[in-house]
Amino acid sequence: MMNDSSVATKALFEIDNYIDELVKKIELLSYVNPINIEEEKQKFFASKYLSDPNFLYPSIDFDKFNLHREFFSQSIEQIEDTRLKALYEEIIYCYSGLIQCIETIGEGKKFYYNSLRSFGTPTEQDVENAKFILHFDSEDEDAEMFTPKYSCEEAEKIFRGYSEQYDFSFDIKHSSTMGAIAMVLNNIKTLVINKNHTFSDNEMNVLTNHEIGVHMVTTMNGLLHPLKIFSHGFPNYEETQEGLAVFSEYMSGNLTIKRLKELAYRVIAVDSLAKGYPFSKTFRLLHNNYDLNREDAFYITVRAHRGGGFTKDYLYLTGLKKIYNYYKEGKDLGVLLTGKVSLEFIDDIQYMIDQGFAVKPKHYTDSYLQNKNTNKMVDFILESLK
Template sequence: MSARSRDRAGDGPPIAGLSTRDRAIDHELALLSGSLRFLLDVTPVNVEQARSEYLSSGELPEFAYRELEDDPEVLKQALQDIPIHLVEDTVLGTLLRTKHRELSLQIDMLAARDTEDFMPLSIELYGAITPGLRGSAEQILETVTDTESTSAGSLDARAFLARAQAEIGHYREQDPDIEVHAEIRDDVSGVMVSGDSLLIGPRSKVQKVRAEALLHHEVGTHLVTHVNGSIQPIKVLGSGLAGYDETQEGLAVLAEVASGGLTAFRLRQLASRVVTVHRMVTGATFTDAHEALVAEGVPASSAFTTTMRAFRAGGLTKDAVYLRGMLDLLDHLRHGGTLDALLLGKFSLKDLPLVSDLQARGVLEPARLTPRWLVDEDASARLGRAAALDDPREFVSA
């Protein structure tokens, strides 16, 4: 039965402080949100081939993308049919309406994939790069010049998959019923989370010095918050409320800080992403952006990855949120905030007061999983030192 039919039949008894109708509308929105493969659908499937051809010939890469599983027009109609205006709870209504608008924007982006219309929509979704953020990124690139040695070697896809499965096993000790998994996927480049899955490209190489931090980033943050959000009466907390990406990525980078794994190379990578997005938005070509990174000391292959991530699908500006999210969360800690509530699901720091209201009213369940990086005996000290620093360049040694 649809939420609209339930409206005609009556609200039903309150459940967890919310009416049945409100919960049904949330469920419909969460189902639609969870059906989107947004990041997968805007990421090329031929990254390694394009990298090889570009680095050998210098010719602009031609990226290929997955076929969309659903017609954006059908998705748009399905979204319009969800009766957000009928939500009675003021706080939930605010959260669901902003998510509804975000989904509409993402569907428009899928329809505009690999066209000139894509990047303006991306800027609307992820926000513009402020002078302050760009200044922090440029300062990092200018002054953090000593990066770690790669002599310790790297893990291939199968070795990292084994580490990831072992990490998921640690969380199954907290709750054996969690539904998350890791796999190697031929159509993926690098390492990424989509829904309840950690996806690893078959040609991925993870530096051993970075492996533990990457596990805390992907499994200990993205998968943990997916599990915690999925058990909530408000199901959109599992797929993510509007604007959750920035805080999620900021949390994931803080997981690297807390575990002592934010290396100089990684900090430069986050800064490189910001300046590359800025260069793209202000008119740089793919070649311009790639050459600028190489001139700043970024290895050509790594520079290709950063440039590809920015230029994919017509200009995806998401990569600017990693550094911005980390800096905003450190400011949150600096002013007495904590991270615990942010692990109840996927939502933005600006929505924390609304989520805290629901928590105080008994609407939300306690978190099912606690990140291992948060309970590490040295984690609080590392995060405290990082929050006390004014200069992002010092985070590596925090």
């Protein structure tokens, strides 16, 4: 067990705490979402999909250069444990990369290259996987489970009811200025619901398992460790986190072909970005070549092109496949629920638990207890992805 009196341990906790304070200032999603999506959508549709939107972004309220300097001023060499020293070096490089993303939002290629460095881009195999999924027919769009029926207030009641099985509490807010229909804000333990959206049964089943069952579970577990890195995020945690969340949709029996195709369209959109396509061409690729309705095509294109080119969206599908394989190999999902962690650091997480720097997960995703998926086609697709 750790010796609190040791200088090395004291240095580790001081650095971990200091990084935690700095990270609170750099919530990338707070800055990369345009503030004039709806106005630009009307103009884009009026232009017959030819003129690229001119998006505006929230102003940045921190000193970017100073923040870089504070990250790199940490006395990492005081951490005697070589394994943890290497981890915290990687953490600092990762967060410095995110600051570079934020400071170049709206600057076209500059932002795109920083995004590329932080999140990567789809491989040819990822694109082939996406095209494979798009060959399948979606479920009947008019089916009862896809019919919009719940207001924002009614959705909140359903979220609250679902959450009763978990031993934690959180805030719920309503917003009319968000791209997603629901999202968890990790740093303030809050679920935000889109005030403008009417929710279907399928959406509620998906969102309860995805947002509460994984994102909120990992938020709450992340707060229980002596080290705060579990709460604000390991390097490259997004792929694992979204993979776990979509896998929860699968395990609860709510992952549809329609949803898998949505994730596939995101890969196609990010790939078109990597090919140098402008916004209008990515949109026309989705809408004209792949027959995606224009509303969905617009929002998926926004997600990929926001900021100047945000590549993160392809990670949902790669993350899902990695978690699916991990589960099929009979490995422990619990270690991935310890916080905002990533698959590549599993051995480090176990090491930190063994050393007393971390704890086992208190909250466990309900859907992971039993596989309720009965859709053989979904299984076939997930097995076939390479």
